[in-house]
Amino acid sequence: MSTGTAAARAGTVCAVRGLVKTYPATRGRRGAPGTPEVRATDGISLEVHRGEIFGLLGPNGAGKSTLVRQLTGLMRPDAGSVDVLGHDLVRHPERAARLIAYLGQESTALDELTVSLAVETTGRLRGLPLREARAERDAVLAELGLDEIAGRPLKKLSGGQRRLACFATALVGERPVLVLDEPTTGMDPVARRAVWAAVDRRRAERGATVLLVTHNVIEAETVLDRVAVIERGRVIACDTPAGLKARVADEVRVELVWRDRAPVEVPEVAALRAEAQEAGRRWTLRLSPERARAAVATVTGGPAFAALDDFTLATPSLEDVYLALGGRTEGLVKA
Amino acid sequence: MSAIPLESSVEAAAERASASGATGRPGASHAAPLAPRARLLPALAAVYRAQLSRARVARIPLLFVATFQSVGIMILMRGVVDGGSEARSVVAGSSVLVVAFVALNLLAQYFGRLRADGGLDHYATLPVRPASVVLGTAAAYASFTVPGTFVTAVFGCLLFGLPMAHLWILAAVIPLAGAALSGLGAALGLLAPRQELATLFGQLGMSAALLLGVLPASRMPGPIAYARDLLPSTYGVEAFARGFDAHPDWALIGLDLGVCAAVGVVSLAVAAWAYRRAAVR
Structure with missing residues (x-):
């Protein structure tokens, strides 16, 4: 835990060192060709500081989600270390859930619940007593403007509304670190503003740290403090959006x-x-x-x-930076 | 995780304490305190309640299917069987079939789907024990079967003219057979390498419960009778069927239910292990 101790002292919330994850090659079946071995994360190192909104930018398949799964204890890396607030999450992946609130891309587990019950249940499973879970549920639903649809099941909602409801589940039962995997997919501008306002509030009032996965360059430029550009399992650049753009000024x-x-x-x-x-x-x-x-x-x-x-x-956008750094063009969204 | 002495006393707002340099553990003085874990029973209750609420949205049509299926089978068998011990096993088998349909088949499908499309990530990134999720879900599925099982049993008693005095045995049969079958269903769903296989195993399990449970055992050839003994639902069927006797042998009923309970404990433990394995890949 020596890295953890040093990292925590320096105000680093999350330190990733030399993270490697290889998906083994698969044999071809009849009609479907096999796939070669893939290095989904290929020696990734990062540091995320306290109170920062840190982004992982890259197209689909770049390795962002694999990296996030390793940070949240959902996947064991083949090599490397993950240190969050002084805890070694490779050795103790079960601690991740007690430090990090994670918003994944899937909502299957919640789809048939009402918005209200999904948020309350998540709060209880995050360790809140019933009364607190209900109080936090009411506060979060009001904060995100979800009161009107609180009684409707998630699967009856539009994509953007469902995403916002899932985001609400990530906020209940507060954690010092939020890991959000493409939180605003499918949302209208009003919902997006609600998300970023809620994130900003948690950062300003409670010093929360946010790790955001995105392939949306406009969003990355407007909300991120720093961004790591991921390409084929590697970090090809890591800086502030302005600093990155200065490289192609x-x-x-x-x-x-x-x-x-x-x-x-x-x-x-x-x-x-x-x-x-x-x-x-x-x-x-x-x-x-x-x-x-x-x-x-x-x-x-x-x-x-x-x-x-x-x-x-x-003037150049982060997409231009990405291309100038050797990224493949397809996959980044400009909206 | 009991090596972390502060876990019960730390508030959810862990970062506040860590920002002020509070110490969480001896030997790692700068590690932030961990938020508390969800305790076993409250988390189980929360999962149970959430799963039960799904019934309103998703399960009621399937419950009708399960009940009509069993009622239909009894009507069919009415032409073949006329009273006696065979009628008892048809009614008992059809009633327990409702439990097998929901707890084994539907639960295997549910966990298979949850595992296949990443839904398990939601639970796996919350500080909740696998047992809470598996037991809460299994208990909810077993609860879904209560109305259908009672309706089937009452209808069967009327159809075959069986006494209803000991129908209360269902209050023990449903939870215990439910535990055995839902544990089996959850384990199949979580262990199946592909979602389609989870569905297939669930269907096969239910078909086995149908054929081996509803058809009178006395007419089965030797090897199939052994297969019948291996199926946990058989013991639920037998316990229930014995309840139709004028003077039920309570010791044998207790033994049958004990087998259900033992299978339930083992299969739910396997399911909890399978859940942990499926959640962290």
Whole structure:
């Protein structure tokens, strides 16, 4: 426990060192090919500080959820250590539930319960006496604006409402660390605001630390204090969103949308095509500011303009950082 | 976990204490105190209550199916069997079949599904003992069977003209056969490598309870009679059937129920072990 003691002293809530998890290769069955061995987490090291909203950003299959499962004691790593508030969770995975509130992606266990009973039951299973569980249930439902649907079963709710109800279960029976796996999936803006307000309140009033899994770059930029970019089981960068974006500050993103097809007969447009990522009629280019200006001048004048439907110039986002660091493009969401 | 002396006295707001440097354990002076665990019985009660509430949403149609199935079987058997010890075993077998349908078949499916689509993660990330979840769920499923079993038994008594004086034995048969069968169902659901296999095992278990429990034992060939002895529901059926005698042999009834109880203890322990194994992979 020496790392734990040192980590706790330095205000580190969660310290992960050299975490490795390999899924063994599977043999092919009739009609289905086998899969090779996969390193879902490949030597991940991280430190999350007290009171921080720390993000894990990456596309599906990058290893975010595997990492989170190892942090929450749901999966044993093959190698490496996980230290949360001075407790070695590789050696004592059962302690995770007494330190961490976890919001997973699945709600099957709760689907047939009413929102109210799901929250109350979770509170009781988190060790609250009945009276406290009910008091916390009422407070959390009111805080998240779930009062009106408290009597309805989860599976009768829309995806966003159900997600918000599951988020409510993560808040009842307070824990110093919240691990939220894509908490706002399917939510409307009102529900999202309720989630982030509730997270902020717990951080400001109680010093809660939040570990957030997301593949939404906009959300990552607006709510995270620091973010680890995960790609194929490795942390390829870890910094504040601003710090990460500063790494590609010398680039501008140019997006061009053509009406029918790109006017590739114009030589300047044909030259741009070599650097563009094409998605249907949309081209995305990452250029130096001078070249971006030239490109815009080209497409907003002369014959190319007639073919142009829309264009945008933007400063880099975390997605650009992700791509600049060598990430695969598909899988990150910009909404 | 009893090595953590503070566990019972620590409040849920663990971080406050840890922020102020409170010590949780000797030898790891900077480790934050752990929030208390959910105690066995309150957690069991919470799981039981939550599972019971599911009945309103999901279980009632299936309970009707279970009851009608047993009632239908008795009507069919009425043409074959006319009174005597065979009628007793048909009524007892059909009544216990309701328990097998819900506690074995439906519970195996429920745990199989929960395991397959990650629903177990919810419980596994809460500080609750596996026994609370397994026992609470099994008890709820056994409770679902109470109305159906009584309706089937009363209907059977009227149909075959059997005495109803000792129907109260069901109050012991349902929980004990329920424990044995739901423990078996939970263990099958949690141990099956795939969800479809959990469903299959549950169905097979129920079919076995149907064929070996409802059909009169005296007409079975030797090997099948042995298979009948291996099935825990048989002992529930026998105990209930003995209750129709004018002077029931209470010692034998107690022995049959004791077998159910013993199987229940073992199978629920296996199910709790299987749950732990399924939750942490």
